[in-house]
Amino acid sequence: MQEDKKMQHFAHVTQAHPCFNEKIHDKVGRIHIPIAPKCNIQCGFCTRKITDKENRPGVASCIMSVDEAIEHIRKTTSQMPISVVGVAGPGDALDNPETLVLFKKVREEFPDLILCMSTNGLLAADYAQQIADVGVKTVTITINAVDPTIGAEIYDDIEYDGKVYHGIEGAKLLLDHQLKAVEKLSDLGVVVKVNSVVIPGVNDEHIVEIAKTVKAKGASIMNVLPLIPLNKFKDVKKPGCGELSTIRKQVEEYLPVFRACSQCRADAFGIPGVKDQDFSLEMVPNSHY
Structure with missing residues (x-):
């Protein structure tokens, strides 16, 4: 019975969320609010920036x-069809207390x-109840x-509770918190999507294991993304379409796969990937508050 309710809730959310439903991805809009600059981990492929130049x-x-x-949000919703307001950075949503204040x-x-x-x-299990209480319906981990x-x-670095962890110790701490978060949020009725970045030669043969593990914890959908070569992985070749297709087919044996992700900026708004309907703040006159 609980599983039936979860699937009903998932279906309701995906009817209106362009990042959970490929059929409406180019028909309804979202707003990413750039309110979260701080991040408590350093991924080897990530370089955070305040810039107009990169997409x-x-x-x-x-x-x-x-x-x-x-x-x-007031201005944007008055001008175009918007169904979702999200916080996706440019750092980590939960490492910035403004995120939950905004959602309220x-x-x-x-x-x-x-x-x-x-x-x-990293912090999602600690904040799971608060996330649900402010009305967040979907969380991507x-x-x-x-x-x-x-x-x-x-x-490279995992900062938790005032201490910085490295290597296997840091990776294990992060993983433990991530899996607790998937389970806690799912139990609270929040729809959890898991994003996994394919890094050739590092985790490309491991993505299906991620799918098996997060499905057991309650994740509802998965998004398999190609590496954008940056930082210490700047010289790693981006995975090709054939490689991504093979991995996604393997993942689909365990979880539905969302295949239309545009890998958007943290200030994107409008209808994802649609010319003249997908924007970011640098494209809008007088957008620098």
């Missing part, structure tokens, strides 16, 4: 205050909008390894 996760033109974000205010003023966040998952040995190759 990828981890970048934004500015960092908004909560009040600026609310005004941005959005829920009060815009009760029909789906609230969504992306996180590395990026999990790139369920083997700490592989995780140690991907993550």
Whole structure:
């Protein structure tokens, strides 16, 4: 019975969320609010920036205050069809207390909008009840390894509770928190999507193990993403379409796979991937608050 309710809730959310349903990905809009600059882990493929020049996760033109974000939502929802408000950086949503403050205010003023966040998952188990209480319906957790040995190759620094962890110790700490978060959030009725970045030669043969593990913890859907070569993986070749297709087919034996991700900026808004309907703040006059 509980599983039936979960599937009903998942179906309801995916009817309106462009990042959970490929059929509506190019028909309804979302707003990413750049309110979260700090991050408590350092991924080997991530370089966070305030920039107008790059079109990828981890970048934004500015960092908004909560009040600026609310005004941005008012303006945007008056001009285009928006179904989702999310926080996806440019750092980690939960390493910035403004995120939950924003969600509370959005829920009060815009009760029909789906609230969504992306996180590395380090703090998501600690905040699971608060996430559910402010009305967040979907959480995306990026999990790139369920083997700490592989995780140690991907993550350089894990900062938790005032201490910085490295290597296998850090990767194990992160993984433990991530899997607890998937389980806790799913039990609270939040739809959990897991993002996994394919890094050739590091975790490309490990993605299906991630799928098996997170499905057992309650994840509902998975997104398999190609590496954007940056930072210490800047010289690693981006995985090709054939390689991604093979991995996604393997994952689909365990979880549905979302295949239309645009790997958006942290300040993107509009309809994902649609020309003249998908924007970021640097494209909008007077957008620097």
